[in-house]
Amino acid sequence: MNSFLEVRNLNLSLKAGMPILRSVSLNVAAGQVHGLVGESGAGKSMIGKAVLGTLPRALQVTSGEIWLDGVNLNSLPTAERRKTIGAKAALIPQDPLTALNPSKRIGPQITRRLVDILGWQKSDAEARAVELLHEVHIPDPARVMKSYPHELSGGMRQRILIASAFAAEPKLIIADEPTTALDVTVQKQILRLIAEMQQRHDTALLFVTHDLGVVSKTCDTLSVLYAGKVIEEARMRRFFTRPIHPYSAALLKATPTYTNPRGSLTPVPQSVIDATEREVREHDMRASR
Amino acid sequence: MTVFRNILIRLLTTAVTLFGVAVIVFVVIRVVPGNPIAMMLPPGATDADIARLQAQYGFDKSIFQQFMIWLSGVMQGDFGTSISTRQPVAGLVLSRLPATLELSIVALTIAMLLGGALALAGTRFRETKAEAAVDITSGMALSIPDFLWGLVLILLFGVLWPVFHISGRISPALNIDFSTNFYLFESILRLRFDVIADLVGHMFMPALALAIPLAAIIAQLLKQSLKETMHLDYVTLARTKGYGENHVITREALPNAVLPTLTLVGVQFTFLIGGTVIIERLFSYEGLGNMAIDAVINRDLPLIQGIVILFAFLFTIVNLVVDMLYVLLNPKLRHA
Numbered sequence: 001m002n003s004f005l006e007v008r009n010l011n012l013s014l015k016a017g018m019p020i021l022r023s024v025s026l027n028v029a030a031g032q033v034h035g036l037v038g039e040s041g042a043g044k045s046m047i048g049k050a051v052l053g054t055l056p057r058a059l060q061v062t063s064g065e066i067w068l069d070g071v072n073l074n075s076l077p078t079a080e081r082r083k084t085i086g087a088k089a090a091l092i093p094q095d096p097l098t099a100l101n102p103s104k105r106i107g108p109q110i111t112r113r114l115v116d117i118l119g120w121q122k123s124d125a126e127a128r129a130v131e132l133l134h135e136v137h138i139p140d141p142a143r144v145m146k147s148y149p150h151e152l153s154g155g156m157r158q159r160i161l162i163a164s165a166f167a168a169e170p171k172l173i174i175a176d177e178p179t180t181a182l183d184v185t186v187q188k189q190i191l192r193l194i195a196e197m198q199q200r201h202d203t204a205l206l207f208v209t210h211d212l213g214v215v216s217k218t219c220d221t222l223s224v225l226y227a228g229k230v231i232e233e234a235r236m237r238r239f240f241t242r243p244i245h246p247y248s249a250a251l252l253k254a255t256p257t258y259t260n261p262r263g264s265l266t267p268v269p270q271s272v273i274d275a276t277e278r279e280v281r282e283h284d285m286r287a288s289r
Numbered sequence: 290m291t292v293f294r295n296i297l298i299r300l301l302t303t304a305v306t307l308f309g310v311a312v313i314v315f316v317v318i319r320v321v322p323g324n325p326i327a328m329m330l331p332p333g334a335t336d337a338d339i340a341r342l343q344a345q346y347g348f349d350k351s352i353f354q355q356f357m358i359w360l361s362g363v364m365q366g367d368f369g370t371s372i373s374t375r376q377p378v379a380g381l382v383l384s385r386l387p388a389t390l391e392l393s394i395v396a397l398t399i400a401m402l403l404g405g406a407l408a409l410a411g412t413r414f415r416e417t418k419a420e421a422a423v424d425i426t427s428g429m430a431l432s433i434p435d436f437l438w439g440l441v442l443i444l445l446f447g448v449l450w451p452v453f454h455i456s457g458r459i460s461p462a463l464n465i466d467f468s469t470n471f472y473l474f475e476s477i478l479r480l481r482f483d484v485i486a487d488l489v490g491h492m493f494m495p496a497l498a499l500a501i502p503l504a505a506i507i508a509q510l511l512k513q514s515l516k517e518t519m520h521l522d523y524v525t526l527a528r529t530k531g532y533g534e535n536h537v538i539t540r541e542a543l544p545n546a547v548l549p550t551l552t553l554v555g556v557q558f559t560f561l562i563g564g565t566v567i568i569e570r571l572f573s574y575e576g577l578g579n580m581a582i583d584a585v586i587n588r589d590l591p592l593i594q595g596i597v598i599l600f601a602f603l604f605t606i607v608n609l610v611v612d613m614l615y616v617l618l619n620p621k622l623r624h625a
């Protein structure tokens with residue numbers, strides 16, 4: 001299976017030297033949904049940011065490659081890399097309340113980049129935006145396009161951000177915990193909407209979450225991240241029936257899923273955490289030699 | 290409805306503020322020593338002469354009575370008669386106002402351009418030596434007050450490299466018969482480029498001296514605000530769409546970063562207007578501030594009062610404009 005996104009041996013550290021990502025490798029096949037799971041602080045968002053070229057300045061890539069649609073992003077000059085990423089990938093952000101520019105109307109926030117960067121006609125871009133807003137089930141798109149973000153609810157804004165992510169027909173969508181900031185009541189709708197859009201537009205999806213339960217419903221493959229290290233990469237069915245890594249197994253046990261609907265809600269045992277920590281330290285020793 | 294109520298409240302507070310200023314000024318200038326009448330008369334005038342003039346200007350009455358007389362005049366648009374020039378205060382003050390307004394507005398424009406450019410450059414090259422240079426420059430600009438900048442500029446562009454006029458507002462030869470006292474605005478409208486050049490040549494140094502400290506404040510506030518805005522999610526999202534650094538700073542961050550700096554810049558602008566008093570004196574620029582100093586020297590009480598009230602009025606207008614801009618630029622308030 002050919003990968004649309006391939007992260008090879010990515011090492012990322014604070015400029016002070018502390019490792020954040022430890023030799024991360026990851027594949028997302030074209031049109032497939034890949035889950036990226038790990039507890040908060042594991043480095044999930046940093047993988048997404050590394051791919052999209054929006055890492056915080058305090059962090060630096062010490063080694064590794066990121067290939068997008070067969071192109072090594074590191075080999076491109078900055079401006080071209082930015083354009084390539086903008087054309088081939090898009091982000092559905094975590095917090096819809098802060099991801100829209102408060103001083104701009106919704107319409108231009110969807111259409112401007114189509115005009116500015118991809119050279120569309122303004123009228124085409126607007127027609128496209130209306131169509132996309134229909135697709136994400138927003139009633140009266142024309143009115144919404146004239147609104148400012150503060151006039152809309154969180155769920156509505158996340159729909160708009162989803163529509164906007166699909167605007168330039170990217171072949172990879174990175175959704176970074178797209179429902180954590182939302183009401184529980186709208187979380188399910190938004191998850192269903194992302195799955196629906198992914199299928200309709202046949203894009204690859206890197207789905208970042210700390211919730212294994214969500215992954216079980218939406219993903220084809222997944223990676224489990226612990227302290228910036230991928231401890232298991234698996235196809236979905238195999239993972240849920242025979243997880244290999246003890247940490248994965250413990251995580252699975254702690255999560256309510258189809259196969260384990262009530263979830264035992266047992267925390268990951270300390271012995272498993274200690275063993276996994278030891279692995280991470282061994283990795284760092286090997287890396288520093 | 291609420292708009293109407295807000296305007297009403299605004300007008301009331303303005304009236305109360307101006308009244309308070311009037312009371313304070315009225316009392317203070319009458320309590321400090323110095324007899325305006327004695328200064329008008331030639332040496333050797335008799336006590337009887339002085340008493341007669343005192344009565345003519347009403348200075349023999351109590352301060353309270355004087356104030357009531359003055360106030361009832363003001364209600365009819367009469368701000369009294371200047372003692373030193375024997376002309377109506379209102380006319381004198383209004384004839385000088387345009388010069389000071391032009392100077393202040395040109396200074397504000399320079400400050401916004403300079404400060405904005407520094408803030409943008411400091412943000413574009415943040416965490417490099419260039420940002421440090423912006424910080425040091427604005428820190429230095431701020432640690433020297435406007436009138437000392439005036440002296441520095443006179444040394445530079447008046448003495449060492451004399452390219453600008455160091456005094457006055459306009460060269461007599463170019464004093465075409467203006468129909469208003471807004472010389473600069475009028476000559477721009479009339480496309481008199483020779484006059485514009487001459488006016489700018491006179492105005493450049495005083496305006497720059499006033500502008501430098503404000504530019505430094507704008508540079509610091511706006512850069513801080515921009516840097517905070519650059520971390521926000523919508524800026525990051527814009528980057529993922531393929532936009533470069535320049536676009537992200539000027540189009541995504543700037544419109545939002547300006548808002549929190551607006552109020553403070555407004556306050557600083559009123560300080561700038563206050564600064565015209567000394568700067569106009571330094572550059573012999575015939576504006577309101579220069580007239581104020583003459584009025585104080587001559588103990589011209591009615592004139593001092595008129596000028597102070599006008600300055601206070603200007604400050605409230607500036608605050609009003611800033612508040613209106615804040616609402617205008619802020620979509621969350623605009624539709625409220």
Ligand SMILES: Nc1ncnc2c1ncn2[C@@H]1O[C@H](COP(=O)(O)OP(=O)(O)O)[C@@H](O)[C@H]1O
Nearest residue numbers: 020038039040041042043044045046047056058
């Ligand atoms: N701007 C930053 N500067 C320094 N360290 C950061 C920054 N952002 C995140 N980190 C660190 O990087 C690690 C991974 O963060 P992140 O990828 O956001 O985790 P998550 O898996 O919850 O998305 C965390 O330990 C966090 O402390």
Ligand SMILES: [Mg+2]
Nearest residue numbers: 044045176177
């Ligand atoms: Mg995260």
